[in-house]
Amino acid sequence: MELGLVELLRAAWIAGTLPILIASLPCSWLGSFHGLVLGFARRGKIMQSSSHRKFTVPQRFFTHFYVVAVAWTTLLLLGTSIYAYRMTPIVSEPFFYSDLGSYLAGRSNIFSFHRSRLMSLENRYRVWHSVFLLLLMEVQVSRRLFETAYVFNYSASARMHIFGYLTGLFFYTAAPLTLCCTCAPEVLKFGINEVSEFILKGTSSMQNIEFHWWDFVNPLLKLGWCQWIGAVIFLWGWIHQHRCHAILGSLREHVGKADEYVIPRGDWFEIVSSPHYLAEIVIYAGMVFASGGADLTIWLVFGFVVSNLVFAAAETHRWYLQKFDNYPSNRVAIIPFLC
Numbered sequence: 001m002e003l004g005l006v007e008l009l010r011a012a013w014i015a016g017t018l019p020i021l022i023a024s025l026p027c028s029w030l031g032s033f034h035g036l037v038l039g040f041a042r043r044g045k046i047m048q049s050s051s052h053r054k055f056t057v058p059q060r061f062f063t064h065f066y067v068v069a070v071a072w073t074t075l076l077l078l079g080t081s082i083y084a085y086r087m088t089p090i091v092s093e094p095f096f097y098s099d100l101g102s103y104l105a106g107r108s109n110i111f112s113f114h115r116s117r118l119m120s121l122e123n124r125y126r127v128w129h130s131v132f133l134l135l136l137m138e139v140q141v142s143r144r145l146f147e148t149a150y151v152f153n154y155s156a157s158a159r160m161h162i163f164g165y166l167t168g169l170f171f172y173t174a175a176p177l178t179l180c181c182t183c184a185p186e187v188l189k190f191g192i193n194e195v196s197e198f199i200l201k202g203t204s205s206m207q208n209i210e211f212h213w214w215d216f217v218n219p220l221l222k223l224g225w226c227q228w229i230g231a232v233i234f235l236w237g238w239i240h241q242h243r244c245h246a247i248l249g250s251l252r253e254h255v256g257k258a259d260e261y262v263i264p265r266g267d268w269f270e271i272v273s274s275p276h277y278l279a280e281i282v283i284y285a286g287m288v289f290a291s292g293g294a295d296l297t298i299w300l301v302f303g304f305v306v307s308n309l310v311f312a313a314a315e316t317h318r319w320y321l322q323k324f325d326n327y328p329s330n331r332v333a334i335i336p337f338l339c
Contacts, residue, residue: 006181013300020307041312043160046319057165059158066145069172073141077134080180083187084131088124090219128219130180132227136234137176151249178301230290237282243267244276263324273320274313274334281306310334
């Protein structure tokens with residue numbers, strides 16, 4: 001059986017999550033495997049405490065993740081938006097009269113026609129859900145690109161493992177694609193047809209194209225309460241992550257040596273050691289909620305995000321405890337009151 005895009009993405013997310021889950025098991029005989037996975041995950045101050053610096057790249061290469069993410073997400077958003085606008089509009093006019101006309105003219109059975117029309121409407125909402133999720137992702141990766149360029153002050157000695165670098169490039173390529181994977185083949189086919197028509201007919205093929213902003217915004221406003229609650233959850237995490245990143249970015253301005261560290265304070269740092277990771281989990285939880293929670297592939301993305309960040313946060317928390325004798329005892333690694 002030929003594997004489709006959805007199946008390939010699901011397999012990729014499972015393959016990326018399983019090693020982290022296995023390495024997190026409290027089994028002594030998995031110590032070597034835990035050390036191997038941890039070596040791949042180390043970066044920044046955690047990497048500096050390790051003597052294993054082979055196959056590493058500068059941590060400032062984080063910028064590459066978000067350059068790729070912004071370019072790729074923008075491309076997917078534009079393609080999916082144009083497809084949704086042109087091929088799957090959600091109109092407010094009732095379709096009862098057209099159904100009835102078709103039935104009276106003997107062209108269709110009214111019940112089968114109604115059922116097919118409902119399926120068509122469900123497909124339209126599915127495409128517009130993808131547009132909505134890609135808009136959220138665009139907001140997220142655009143802010144992260146800004147922060148890597150203007151907020152973070154990466155030390156010249158800060159490194160990360162090449163495997164972690166490649167994993168980041170994979171994530172910011174696969175995650176936006178996952179958000180629209182159910183309609184991506186249709187969008188690709190539509191795009192190829194549009195380009196082919198433009199090549200054959202030239203600018204004359206674009207003369208009849210009209211764009212009305214309200215026809216684009218209106219379908220988004222018609223999305224369900226899940227999407228808007230998910231957007232609120234997303235925005236909550238988004239705001240706190242930006243605040244925590246601003247706190248981290250300001251720390252280096254107040255220290256004298258390049259490799260000197262201080263205890264971060266403020267916002268969610270008062271309860272967890274890695275609040276920016278916690279905020280990232282909240283952000284992707286918002287996306288899951290906005291998706292309606294019925295797409296397994298998006299749940300697998302969320303599982304990868306949670307397992308990866310909890311694993312990294314646990315090591316960061318251990319580093320803080322070893323580095324500072326006066327580290328606040330009320331803080332946990334990443335999940336308040338749990339771990």
